[in-house]
Amino acid sequence: MSYKTQLFILALVLGYQAQAQYSPQPAFKGVAGKTLSETRSGNTAFNPVAPAAAPNIVYILLDDVGFGASSAFGGLVETPVFDSLANNGLRYTNFHTTAICSPTRACLLTGRNHHSVNVPTVIDVAIDAPGHNGYMPFEKGTIAEIARENGYNTFAVGKWHVTPTPDLTPAGPFNRWPTGRGFDHFFGFMAGETDQYTPMLWENTQKVEPDLHGQHLTTVLVDKAIEYIAGQQSAAPNKPFFLYLTPGATHGPHQVERKWIDKYKGRFDAGWDHYREAVLARQKKLGIIPDSVTLPVSNGGVKPWDSLSPIEKKVFARFFEAYAGFLSHTDYEIGRLIHYLKDIHQLDNTLIVLMIGDNGASKEGGLTGHVYGINEYIDQSLFEEKYEDRIREIARRYNDIGTSLTGPNYPAGWAQAANTPFRYLKQDANSEGGTRNPLIIFYPKKIKQPGIRTQYTHVNSITPTAIEIAGLKVPETINGYKQDSLEGISLAYTLEDAQAPARHHTQYYEISGSRAIYQDGWKAEVYHRNGASFSTDKWELYNVANDVNEQHNLAATNPAKLKELQDLFEAQAEKYHIYPLLGDTTPRLQALLTKGPFDTQQQSVLYPGVTQLPARAAPSLFQHSFSISAEVEIKDNSTEGILLAAGGRFTGFSFYVQGNKLKIAHNNNGKLVYLEAAQPLKPGKAVLKYTLQYTPAKKLVDPAGTEALYINDEKVAERKITKADATIMPYDEGVDVGLDNGSAVAPQYKAPFAFTGVLHKIIVDHQKP
Incomplete structure (x- = not known):
């Protein structure tokens, strides 16, 4: 047995101690004597045993x-x-x-x-x-x-x-x-x-x-x-x-x-x-x-x-x-x-x-x-x-x-x-x-x-x-x-009977308002266009036992069967909590989502060591006004690296120091946009700040406010932004503090581009709407 395998088995055993099965104290069937020589093992099974020949x-x-x-x-x-x-x-x-x-x-x-x-x-x-x-x-x-x-x-x-x-x-x-x-x-x-x-x-x-x-x-x-x-x-x-x-x-x-x-x-x-x-x-x-x-x-x-x-x-x-x-x-x-x-x-x-x-x-x-x-x-x-x-x-x-x-x-x-x-x-x-x-x-x-x-x-x-x-x-x-x-x-x-009658008689389906009900070869269904009113939905009816790919809508010719299935869907909806339907003109705003710890905080403090925190589970940077402050110590003119990064090479946002300048980069689906401070950084303690002032916009290319950089409360750069710049919620790669783990948001640096000064903490402040 290799050394690697031995280590793995040890980890396996330790893991089981941390994730124990239900294991009540078993009855002892041996003999417990005053000495070991007088003791007979009970061959006690402390953990569940699988059925004989279980696959x-x-x-x-x-x-x-x-x-x-x-x-x-x-x-x-x-x-x-x-x-x-x-x-x-x-x-x-x-x-x-x-x-x-x-x-x-x-x-x-x-x-x-x-x-x-x-x-x-x-x-x-x-x-x-x-x-x-x-x-x-x-x-x-x-x-x-x-x-x-x-x-x-x-x-x-x-x-x-x-x-x-x-x-x-x-x-x-x-x-x-x-x-x-x-x-x-x-x-x-x-x-x-x-x-x-x-x-x-x-x-x-x-x-x-x-x-x-x-x-x-x-x-x-x-x-x-x-x-x-x-x-x-x-x-x-x-x-x-x-x-x-x-x-x-x-x-x-x-x-x-x-x-x-x-x-x-x-x-x-x-x-x-x-x-x-x-x-x-x-x-x-x-x-x-x-x-x-x-x-x-x-x-x-x-x-x-x-x-x-x-x-x-x-x-x-x-x-x-x-x-x-x-x-x-x-x-x-x-x-x-x-x-x-x-x-x-x-x-x-x-x-x-x-x-x-x-x-x-x-x-x-x-x-x-x-x-x-x-x-x-x-x-x-x-x-x-x-x-x-x-x-x-x-x-x-x-x-x-x-x-x-x-x-x-x-x-x-x-x-x-x-x-x-x-x-x-x-x-x-x-x-x-x-x-x-x-x-x-x-x-x-x-x-x-x-x-x-x-x-x-x-x-x-x-x-x-x-x-x-x-x-x-x-x-x-x-x-x-x-x-x-x-x-x-x-x-x-x-398994052994290809002709056995099906036993699964009824099944509902529903995703974002598109829904259906199946029963014994019949199916009633609604195609719902996401974002449309449910009042425009139209039910269709198919005999999928004979029409496997749903080409012949029978709703007009068999309204009784359609009504029967619609009533069945309502019963299933009540039984399984299908309602409320999602996907109509009501947007799924942050206030309606299941809340996490960052969702209820007006201010969040992040420390170096945070890496690949999923964007949805992190402090939100998505289409609203906020600021990011980094409390740092700049060692000298060569100090560089990431303060905060979200995302990677296809989509993301990066707040960083390079060439003795404070910078940010937006990667909007491969389109790179930068903002750079007009003056260099000086050695010593500093608060480096990024602000985004968001004005709601309709299309991604529309003007949507401004963003700015500050060094110790002095504004050192500013530009107008589009809605795309304010749409910061990368999916495949998360939020990092002090480095850009995974792939680099911007091609101007190579990941992980860890900050070489001292980064004490990152503070994200959200403006109230």
């Missing part, structure tokens, strides 16, 4: 993939490992998620509906209301908590995104972090996405340095999963494990080594319309969809491929080459895990549940795609900038698309193609395109006859399925909390 359980959840992307479900992206798992297991073609990431994960982990566990949409914008606040109840235990109480070791590796954002601070609380919800170990990122080369990583509750030294995040995650399993199997070879593996793939940014992108060079030049036709034919050949299915009309705004200009075709094809390379790379890395399980003779006794997507393909690239990261979608620059200008800028970065130099997501035309044969996309909870995803269950011990399963099911059913197959018991209480019942319907009945 290892592995959940693998991918992100934003699309139903028609992977070759395992007819797509043109090569995924040989997924193909092998499907060909030796079961393909489920009628499996559904919630239409967006956090709710899907909450359903998966708990076996319950997402409003039932207070996760109505992405956790970052949870609202302080029942069913919406982002705090998953302890009365609704996770699969990790249940497995651990049944004698399993439990590991989470990859994307989490179900801890309330206000809790993502160094003060926690940590009881809703992965290690507080049943996982012995966690290694991954807490947000909805992260950079694949400079990620915001945590191990358990400790920050991990973001520099991966050129390695891709998915590679690092699989390495960590193997490390956890190796340590566990070395220390307790007869003990099963539960692994929750959730790489960031293929959520944006679509980044991967160039060799994976080049693998697909030229293969999508025929465009997204040809892709849809080819995939539809492949899906029919595989038996994924009925032969009668035709392609629905295109989603709004998507142009026919043949109508595009040569430059549009060139850059759009490159976007999908990058995406395809990313997905194939993910398949390869998951293959390393599968081969490792085979090498250690655990594969045959491992239940693998592979979900190829947590929702439909992503619309977050807009009509043009983007190259500077998710903030182009969040701040709406994706939609405000001129189409032609965006195409020219993307073309300028053509050779970098998909590499670490860009943060890309493909245009909506490719999202539509990746979702073949369905309409609509991620976030559209009304539609099969938003909610239907490929599911593969692989378990050699139980599945002897591979095949296809068409029974209706939902992501809330995965945990009940695993519990039944593994023979686990749901404790009446977990950590002192009496447990509520599971809400999903186990799929174990389908």
Whole structure:
């Protein structure tokens, strides 16, 4: 056994002491004598013991993939490992998620509906209301908590995104972090996405340095999963494990080594319309969809491929080459895990549940795609900038698309193609395109006859399925909390019977006002445009048992069935706290969000050592008036470095000293704007101050106030700003004090560019509206 493995096992043991299972004092069955020679061991078991021959359980959840992307479900992206798992297991073609990431994960982990566990949409914008606040109840235990109480070791590796954002601070609380919800170990990122080369990583509750030294995040995650399993199997070879593996793939940014992108060079030049036709034919050949299915009309705004200009075709094809390379790379890395399980003779006794997507393909690239990261979608620059200008800028970065130099997501035309044969996309909870995803269950011990399963099911059913197959018991209480019942319907009945009648009869869907209700092959639904009044919503009706991709609206011809389902939705809404609906003309203002410690402070004091604090969990710098003061000691004319930085190379803000001058930099989706003091700094103690006076504006390019720099209350620089300059809420990289961890906000310096003087503290003051 290597020294590294010995250290890992020691850490594992110490970790268990910190995250103990429920373990009441057992009765002693031996003899306790007056001396050791008179004592006989009772062979006392102090911890839960798993059921005999209980399988290892592995959940693998991918992100934003699309139903028609992977070759395992007819797509043109090569995924040989997924193909092998499907060909030796079961393909489920009628499996559904919630239409967006956090709710899907909450359903998966708990076996319950997402409003039932207070996760109505992405956790970052949870609202302080029942069913919406982002705090998953302890009365609704996770699969990790249940497995651990049944004698399993439990590991989470990859994307989490179900801890309330206000809790993502160094003060926690940590009881809703992965290690507080049943996982012995966690290694991954807490947000909805992260950079694949400079990620915001945590191990358990400790920050991990973001520099991966050129390695891709998915590679690092699989390495960590193997490390956890190796340590566990070395220390307790007869003990099963539960692994929750959730790489960031293929959520944006679509980044991967160039060799994976080049693998697909030229293969999508025929465009997204040809892709849809080819995939539809492949899906029919595989038996994924009925032969009668035709392609629905295109989603709004998507142009026919043949109508595009040569430059549009060139850059759009490159976007999908990058995406395809990313997905194939993910398949390869998951293959390393599968081969490792085979090498250690655990594969045959491992239940693998592979979900190829947590929702439909992503619309977050807009009509043009983007190259500077998710903030182009969040701040709406994706939609405000001129189409032609965006195409020219993307073309300028053509050779970098998909590499670490860009943060890309493909245009909506490719999202539509990746979702073949369905309409609509991620976030559209009304539609099969938003909610239907490929599911593969692989378990050699139980599945002897591979095949296809068409029974209706939902992501809330995965945990009940695993519990039944593994023979686990749901404790009446977990950590002192009496447990509520599971809400999903186990799929174990389908493993040996392809013709078994479906048992999941009713299921609601709702994300930001888009909503639907399913019952026994019928579905009533509403597409809601975010920001529109609910009074304009129109219900539609589909018989999805016969019309799998929702092309024939029967609302006008069968109003009685529509009314029946509408009434059912209302009953479900009351039962699961679906209301209030989000996404109408009422903005989700700070006052409505679930509060964190910084949200209630007029003044915040930050000290050196704070690093990668998520922007939503940090003092807000977003579209309001504030000041940042740094109490420092300047040693000499060579003193330099970061005072406060938020974000990284694609989007962010930096307050720093360089060349003996006080400076700030705005990185607005790759567009750099600077302000520099007119006079140099002097050695000694000083208060260096930045102020932003915000005037509300409509568009990002509109004037929105002023910003200024001060040295000891003397103004040394000032400029007028736009709304874009005041839109400081970077997503992929957080707030740092005294350095710029991760990637540099501005190319004028190299990260981490730590401050070489003495930085005592940073004070952020917010002006009252």
